[in-house]
Amino acid sequence: MTVQAALIAGTKVLAEAGIDGAPRDARLLMAHVFGIEPGRLTLVMPDPISVENVGAFNDAIARRATREPVSHILGFREFYGRRFKVTGDVLDPRPETEILISEALERPFRSVLDLGTGSGAILVTLLAEQALAKGMGTDISEAALAVARENADALGVGPRARFVPSDWWNAIEGEFDLIVSNPPYIALSEMPDLTPELGYEPRMALTDEADGLTAYRAIAEKARHFLAPRGRLIVEIGPTQGAAVADLFLEQGLKGVRVISDLDGRDRVVRAQVPNAHPRNDGK
Incomplete structure (x- = not known):
């Protein structure tokens, strides 16, 4: 069997399982088996595929057919532009979160706190892009913090990053x-409509088991006490939450x-800034 024949067969299995983007996923999995970039897969298409590689590919296809995420x-x-380790203990970094990164990098910073860091993708990326900055990532999951530390070390920012178990501000x-x-930020009522792939990610990173705004209330309540003068607060939100989260931030000054x-x-994304005066010194 050639690589191409195995790829065609695997793509068919994914398509029959109802996987959107079956050809793309099959190519990614085949490239992973060969240890090459997906763009180079064309070079090996006519070659015979070994028993070991076809077995590994078929195993990967079987896992994807059950809706396990490719990542x-x-x-x-x-x-x-960087590769982050992910496991079932952390939320997958998503392209939409790059909007938060771009907004954060609009101004230089020397210190950054990432609340609920998960894989560490946000904190590690910001430290990698801001070479003089130091940062802290928090999470209530020790398993997630272990993944974040590993990513920080692998991407060269470990000495500038601290990871601390914490329930928001405590x-x-x-x-x-x-x-x-x-x-x-996903409301409990929205959970049944999510794609099956999300069932492989930690539920507590997806939903607050309530209206989707619990975390923003906690963040807004004390953010001013931990922001330096003119410090910025930037959070990712769900697509219907902009006005509600903006109001929470405005209510806290x-x-x-x-x-x-x-x-x-x-x-x-919702962004905000603390006034020049610190809340301990402005009588509030």
């Missing part, structure tokens, strides 16, 4: 120029509140 089969996900001290978060859309025109 979990590969063990990594590309984000902002273990946080000090002030930060920038606070970022991609918290669980944050300024410059703005809702930012993604490339599809959907609300994706």
Whole structure:
């Protein structure tokens, strides 16, 4: 059997399982088996495929047919030009989150806090892009923090990153120029409509088991106490949450509140800034 024949057969299995983008996923899995970039797969298409490789490919196809995410089969996900390890203990980094990264990089910062860091993709990316900055990532999951530490070390920012177990603010001290978060924002009522692939990701990273705004209330309540003067708060949101999250930030005295859309025109990020005076010194 040639590589091409095996690829065609695998693509058919995925298509019959109802996988959107079956040809793309099959190519990614085949390239992974060969340890090459997907763009180079064409070069080996006419070649015979070994028994070992066809077995590994078929195993990967079988896993994908059950709707296991490709990233979990590969063990990594590309984000902002870098490769991040992912497991079932962390949320997959998604392209939409790059909107948050771009907004954060609009201004320099020396210190950054990532609340609910998961894989560490946001914090690690920001530190990699801002060479003089130091940062802290928090999460209530020790397993997620282990993945984040591994990603930080693999991408060369480990010495500038600290990872701390914390339930939002309870273990946080000090002030930060920038606070970022991609918290669980899917409402409980929306969970039954999600794609089966999300069942392989940690539920607590997806939903607050309520209205989807619980995390934003917690973040808004104390953000001013941990932001340096003129420090910024930037969070990712669900596409219907822009006005609600903006109002939460305004209620806490944050300024410059703005809702930012993604490339599809959907609300994706809310940013805000603390006034020049620190809340401990302005009588509030």
